[in-house]
Amino acid sequence: MENIQHRFGAYIKIHWKTIVFLGVVLITIGLLDQFVDSYIRRLLNLCAIYTIISLGMNLVNGFTGQFSLGQAGFMAVGAYTVAIFTVPIEARATIFYLAPMTPLLANIQLPFIVALLLGGLVSAGFAFLIGGPCLRLRGDYLAIATLGFSEIIRIVFTNTQTITNGALGIKSIPTITSLWWTYGIAIIIIVLMILLINSSYGRAFKSIREDEIAAEAMGVGLFKTKMTSFMIGAFFTGIGGGLFAALLGTVDPKQFYFTLTYNFLLIIVLGGLGSISGTVIASFVVTLGQEWLRFLDEPMAFGLDLPIFRPGLRMVVFSALLMVVVLFYRKGLMGTNELTWDFIGKKIKVIKSKFNRKKSASQGGDNK
Amino acid sequence: MVVGMTLETFLQQLINGLSIGSLYALIAIGYTMVYGILRLINFAHGDIFMMAAYFTYFGIAVFFLPWYVTFFITIVLTILLGVGIERFAYRPLRDAPKTSLLISAIGVSFLLENLATYLFSGKPQAFPNFPLMTNPINFGSLTVQPVSILIPIVTFFIMIGLLFLINHTKVGMAMRAVSVDYDTAKLMGIKINGVISSTFAIGSGLAAVGAILWCMKYPSVLPLMGVVIGLKCFIAAVIGGIGNVKGAVLGGLILGFSEVLMVAFFPALTGYRDAVAFIILIIILLFLPNGLLGKKQVEKV
Amino acid sequence: MSLLKTENVVMQFGGVVAVNDLNIDIKKGELAALIGPNGAGKTTAFNVITGVYAPTKGKVLFSPVDSVGVTNEIDITARKPNKITNLGIARTFQNIRLFKELTVMENVLVATHQNVDFNFLSATLRLPKAIRGELKAKQDCELLLDRMGLIDLKDEKASSLPYGQQRHLEIARALATDPQLLLLDEPAAGMNPQETDELTDLILKLKTDFGLTIFMIEHHMDLVMEISDHIYVLDFGCTIAKGTPDQIQNDPKVIEAYLGVDADVED
Numbered sequence: 022m023e024n025i026q027h028r029f030g031a032y033i034k035i036h037w038k039t040i041v042f043l044g045v046v047l048i049t050i051g052l053l054d055q056f057v058d059s060y061i062r063r064l065l066n067l068c069a070i071y072t073i074i075s076l077g078m079n080l081v082n083g084f085t086g087q088f089s090l091g092q093a094g095f096m097a098v099g100a101y102t103v104a105i106f107t108v109p110i111e112a113r114a115t116i117f118y119l120a121p122m123t124p125l126l127a128n129i130q131l132p133f134i135v136a137l138l139l140g141g142l143v144s145a146g147f148a149f150l151i152g153g154p155c156l157r158l159r160g161d162y163l164a165i166a167t168l169g170f171s172e173i174i175r176i177v178f179t180n181t182q183t184i185t186n187g188a189l190g191i192k193s194i195p196t197i198t199s200l201w202w203t204y205g206i207a208i209i210i211i212v213l214m215i216l217l218i219n220s221s222y223g224r225a226f227k228s229i230r231e232d233e234i235a236a237e238a239m240g241v242g243l244f245k246t247k248m249t250s251f252m253i254g255a256f257f258t259g260i261g262g263g264l265f266a267a268l269l270g271t272v273d274p275k276q277f278y279f280t281l282t283y284n285f286l287l288i289i290v291l292g293g294l295g296s297i298s299g300t301v302i303a304s305f306v307v308t309l310g311q312e313w314l315r316f317l318d319e320p321m322a323f324g325l326d327l328p329i330f331r332p333g334l335r336m337v338v339f340s341a342l343l344m345v346v347v348l349f350y351r352k353g354l355m356g357t358n359e360l361t362w363d364f365i366g367k368k369i370k371v372i373k374s375k376f377n378r379k380k381s382a383s384q385g386g387d388n389k
Numbered sequence: 390m391v392v393g394m395t396l397e398t399f400l401q402q403l404i405n406g407l408s409i410g411s412l413y414a415l416i417a418i419g420y421t422m423v424y425g426i427l428r429l430i431n432f433a434h435g436d437i438f439m440m441a442a443y444f445t446y447f448g449i450a451v452f453f454l455p456w457y458v459t460f461f462i463t464i465v466l467t468i469l470l471g472v473g474i475e476r477f478a479y480r481p482l483r484d485a486p487k488t489s490l491l492i493s494a495i496g497v498s499f500l501l502e503n504l505a506t507y508l509f510s511g512k513p514q515a516f517p518n519f520p521l522m523t524n525p526i527n528f529g530s531l532t533v534q535p536v537s538i539l540i541p542i543v544t545f546f547i548m549i550g551l552l553f554l555i556n557h558t559k560v561g562m563a564m565r566a567v568s569v570d571y572d573t574a575k576l577m578g579i580k581i582n583g584v585i586s587s588t589f590a591i592g593s594g595l596a597a598v599g600a601i602l603w604c605m606k607y608p609s610v611l612p613l614m615g616v617v618i619g620l621k622c623f624i625a626a627v628i629g630g631i632g633n634v635k636g637a638v639l640g641g642l643i644l645g646f647s648e649v650l651m652v653a654f655f656p657a658l659t660g661y662r663d664a665v666a667f668i669i670l671i672i673i674l675l676f677l678p679n680g681l682l683g684k685k686q687v688e689k690v
Numbered sequence: 691m692s693l694l695k696t697e698n699v700v701m702q703f704g705g706v707v708a709v710n711d712l713n714i715d716i717k718k719g720e721l722a723a724l725i726g727p728n729g730a731g732k733t734t735a736f737n738v739i740t741g742v743y744a745p746t747k748g749k750v751l752f753s754p755v756d757s758v759g760v761t762n763e764i765d766i767t768a769r770k771p772n773k774i775t776n777l778g779i780a781r782t783f784q785n786i787r788l789f790k791e792l793t794v795m796e797n798v799l800v801a802t803h804q805n806v807d808f809n810f811l812s813a814t815l816r817l818p819k820a821i822r823g824e825l826k827a828k829q830d831c832e833l834l835l836d837r838m839g840l841i842d843l844k845d846e847k848a849s850s851l852p853y854g855q856q857r858h859l860e861i862a863r864a865l866a867t868d869p870q871l872l873l874l875d876e877p878a879a880g881m882n883p884q885e886t887d888e889l890t891d892l893i894l895k896l897k898t899d900f901g902l903t904i905f906m907i908e909h910h911m912d913l914v915m916e917i918s919d920h921i922y923v924l925d926f927g928c929t930i931a932k933g934t935p936d937q938i939q940n941d942p943k944v945i946e947a948y949l950g951v952d953a954d955v956e957d
Contacts, residue, residue, distance in 0.1 A: 351482075
């Protein structure tokens with residue numbers, strides 16, 4: 022008993038800054054949840070969801086070094102699972118007016134959290150099926166196969182009228198409005214990621230990214246390890262997709278066009294392939310930035326009728342940004358580093374010493 | 390046969406498969422050559438094809454240039470685009486981790502798609518009709534568009550020319566050397582940059598020819614038209630054995646025939662037409678990971 | 691008793707025969723060396739033994755002592771590299787292949803991953819079994835790093851180490867897999883005479899302390915002649931001689947094909 026108390030005390034002593042920080046974050050979420058309007062609320066919810074999905078992608082692409090482009094597909098799987106299992110039974114007849122829902126599913130309704138977890142699991146199941154043929158090969162066919170998967174799943178969902186309501190999509194999904202759902206789950210997933218990455222499994226992931234041949238020579242089973250990472254990534258993405266469905270209240274195949282994946286690619290490249298904190302920061306920067314850049318699509322952006330401002334410009338800027346980052350800032354914001362207290366301390370020291378050097382240099386100049 | 394199908398319709402479908410397969414082949418060659426030399430999936434290749442389609446569209450429908458001038462300009466512009474992309478988006482990253490190169494390729498692809506949407510609007514534009522090429526002609530009870538016959542013929546001659554270039558010219562020898570061993574080729578004094586540029590030039594030129602023929606057969610252009618075609622053609626290259634020009638043609642034909650025949654035999658599955666390529670990809674990866682004509686790749690340790 | 695045997699191993703790449711009819715028999719507890727001019731097929735032989743390449747012909751047999759003390763001869767031909775490592779063969783690489791972005795400690799810890807007896811969920815949720823397992827792995831690795839003189843550098847990135855220490859780290863990482871047979875691919879490459887001497891002592895010490903059998907590719911003839919029990923000489927993929935250092939030094943074929951030509955070039 023005493024031992025436990027002692028250990029707990031020691032834990033607090035080491036991590037007090039983190040605990041304070043977490044407290045501040047929770048209070049901020051609580052305050053925001055009370056006071057923001059629905060537009061900001063939706064945007065903040067989206068930031069948290071994009072964080073979750075980008076973490077799933079970074080686990081595979083950044084930490085394990087496998088190039089997967091299936092985020093939109095895995096999201097769709099999670100989103101549709103939540104949609105199908107949470108839409109109120111009495112509303113189903115009106116939604117599925119072209120063809121009634123298959124009797125197998127028509128009368129099943131699950132609590133949101135169960136449907137959400139199920140969405141993650143189904144998504145991981147799909148990852149297992151794609152990973153089987155693709156992860157065995159050295160090479161980059163995974164990128165094509167996952168991109169293909171996200172297109173096929175869209176085609177499938179458009180054609181399975183009695184399950185997904187085809188191109189019409191599913192409306193009237195019970196929505197979540199509180200920030201606690203998305204942020205609660207985002208925080209849980211961030212913590213799980215940190216724990217996973219700093220475990221023996223996380224090191225095995227990173228060893229594959231660094232050097233597959235050496236990793237294999239050290240006894241790391243490549244296929245099994247890659248598959249584990251790929252499935253966990255898909256699980257997180259499926260959860261993110263489920264939250265996405267519950268945020269918007271409606272899903273249809275067009276939402277999950279594969280270009281959606283490029284959003285997340287930009288996020289993880291900007292944040293740093295292989296950095297959890299970088300991913301979190303970049304998720305907010307990109308999501309909010311995209312919203313802020315909306316004026317680019319407005320013809321009357323500055324009160325003048327400038328011909329360059331018209332729909333589409335925002336996406337051009339956005340994709341050019343991806344190019345700029347990968348060509349000139351290949352490591353992104355964080356590289357493979359994490360924003361730990363040590364890291365911040367070191368950065369501050371570097372800045373201070375630079376500042377001091379400048380100061381002494383300018384003083385030296387004065388003396389001459 | 391599953392559906393009552395006459396011999397005529399069957400033959401018609403075969404010609405159809407041959408012409409679409411040849412189009413796939415033209416584009417697949419660009420993927421296979423770049424992959425052979427840089428080990429890079431050139432994600433932008435499908436969008437280079439799309440840009441070529443727009444160049445043709447603008448030449449003929451907007452600037453009313455004669456068709457031969459338009460075709461010439463299209464091919465030149467597309468080659469410049471392809472070589473320019475390599476120069477500015479891939480070359481600076483040649484010593485970077487492979488992931489960065491792949492991301493850059495995706496970035497270029499995304500940028501071209503968005504630029505096209507911004508400049509030319511996201512709406513499909515109708516491509517003008519070439520009566521000479523599209524008015525069906527009759528062979529007995531068969532009705533065929535001349536373009537469907539022209540496409541395989543053009544593809545055949547291009548492939549012959551390309552094989553000659555690769556096997557019997559100096560630049561072809563350099564290409565083969567670089568694809569076998571990049572570092573040694575460099576040490577032997579081969580001008581790597583020149584070889585890579587010519588590879589992109591050839592690939593893009595073929596994509597331009599493909600785009601011109603494509604638009605004659607399917608007269609509509611839109612910014613995202615290159616995406617699915619690009620993915621399919623990369624898969625065609627994988628089916629034939631990536632890095633192998635003959636393989637790319639073979640893969641393209643197999644893919645074209647499979648699609649057309651699936652739709653012909655199982656009309657109920659028409660909605661899944663675009664999924665055929667990916668299903669073949671999975672099967673190939675499972676049972677023949679090096680493709681039909683590919684060699685086993687040995688990783689250097 | 692032999693620990694590792696290769697029987698008529700042939701490795702062909704297209705038309706090139708990199709290894710031709712290799713017959714090696716390494717006895718338990720000895721230190722054997724594989725020498726030969728550049729391009730003789732030495733590293734290819736290692737790659738066949740460790741499963742990186744599947745040989746065109748022939749067999750690789752390994753006789754490790756299992757956890758209950760029984761020795762069984764196992765055919766490891768063309769098994770997956772990680773399975774071969776699991777059975778007890780570890781290696782280093784000629785051109786150092788560390789996990790560059792990982793710390794020294796992490797590099798060594800990766801090698802213990804094959805022994806984890808907990809799944810990723812218990813690892814993530816830090817269940818007691820996982821905590822115990824991770825703690826034990828960490829303690830073992832710290833001991834190992836201490837012996838290799840790397841303990842003070844344990845939190846440095848592997849790529850930031852000087853060259854010689856990177857070679858030491860590679861050996862430490864291989865040892866962390868708990869091998870019975872250690873394959874060293876040119877451990878002294880790029881080292882000066884003093885570093886080579888230190889390495890010689892280290893190898894001998896590791897051999898006795900860990901009860902290891904060592905098979906090594908090396909170009910430094912002094913080192914090879916000083917510590918090897920048996921030497922195999924490879925030239926153009928063929929074994930042209932085998933025997934004790936004395937026998938090799940006096941073998942006319944070796945002198946002619948290798949030492950005679952190369953003696954002035956070496957060192």
